[in-house]
Amino acid sequence: DTEVTQTPKHLVMGMTNKKSLKCEQHMGHRAMYWYKQKAKKPPELMFVYSYEKLSINESVPSRFSPECPNSSLLNLHLHALQPEDSALYLCASSQRQQGSYGYTFGSGTRLTVV
Amino acid sequence: AQSVAQPEDQVNVAEGNPLTVKCTYSVSGNPYLFWYVQYPNRGLQFLLKYITGDNLVKGSYGFEAEFNKSQTSFHLKKPSALVSDSALYFCAVRASGGGADGLTFGKGTHLIIQP
Numbered sequence: 001d002t003e004v005t006q007t008p009k010h011l012v013m014g015m016t017n018k019k020s021l022k023c024e025q026h027m028g029h030r031a032m033y034w035y036k037q038k039a040k041k042p043p044e045l046m047f048v049y050s051y052e053k054l055s056i057n058e059s060v061p062s063r064f065s066p067e068c069p070n071s072s073l074l075n076l077h078l079h080a081l082q083p084e085d086s087a088l089y090l091c092a093s094s095q096r097q098q099g100s101y102g103y104t105f106g107s108g109t110r111l112t113v114v
Numbered sequence: 115a116q117s118v119a120q121p122e123d124q125v126n127v128a129e130g131n132p133l134t135v136k137c138t139y140s141v142s143g144n145p146y147l148f149w150y151v152q153y154p155n156r157g158l159q160f161l162l163k164y165i166t167g168d169n170l171v172k173g174s175y176g177f178e179a180e181f182n183k184s185q186t187s188f189h190l191k192k193p194s195a196l197v198s199d200s201a202l203y204f205c206a207v208r209a210s211g212g213g214a215d216g217l218t219f220g221k222g223t224h225l226i227i228q229p
Contacts, residue, residue: 042220103217
């Protein structure tokens, strides 16, 4: 299995809802990432998990709450979002062996906040 | 801090002609460099990477890139463009060394291949 799987592919939520995005990989990668991508813009790093521990939080608002329950799974919990949070949310995982760095991205969750 | 510059918002090339998409980078230490392609409403697809070794890197779908340390560049090239190559291309960088740092992306370049 050489893929990063993200679910759901599309999500519409109200500003008072609570929802979660899910990301799964079975490549044995021990680093996982959440990125946010607005239309026609580059992906922006949100969170990095290394060996299931949060290692980087790029000053993301607390209405986004990441979770890494195990080495294969990464969640992003959403609560009280704003319309400007509508974007494509990309998950990625990476190898960390010296000389063999690689980042694999999922196809993303298209989030619309109404 | 690390950064990537893609100076062209859009590149137009006739089908069958060679194409180049430019990228320059800034990073402390040695860079790890990547090219990704994104089709509309899709995720990022990996094209190629430079970690170490030969400066000319060959990747997927006939693409290649040349690492030039003195010019801090990593331009993407293809000898003969296809209409299906039309997409959004991102160059990305991270510094070498330990840690699980994420990638920093350039703003992207729209590549349009005209039949």
